[in-house]
Amino acid sequence: MRRRFxxxxxxxxxxxxxxxxxxxxxxxxRKGVPTLLFRLLMTLASx
Numbered sequence: 001m002r003r004r005f006x007x008x009x010x011x012x013x014x015x016x017x018x019x020x021x022x023x024x025x026x027x028x029x030r031k032g033v034p035t036l037l038f039r040l041l042m043t044l045a046s047x
Contacts, residue, residue, distance in 0.1 A: 015042060 019038060026034040 011046070018042075 019035065022034045022038045023031055
């Protein structure tokens with residue numbers, strides 16, 4: 001039970017930070033593509 005809680009806290013804080021970093025690094029005209037790719041890969045990686 002504790003592992004799931006810690007996993008949830010880590011995943012919940014890492015995902016918004018990584019999403020913001022992805023958007024910040026993207027070209028202003030193409031912000032949707034890296035955001036979509038990031039979300040897709042995070043979904044696939046989490047199972």
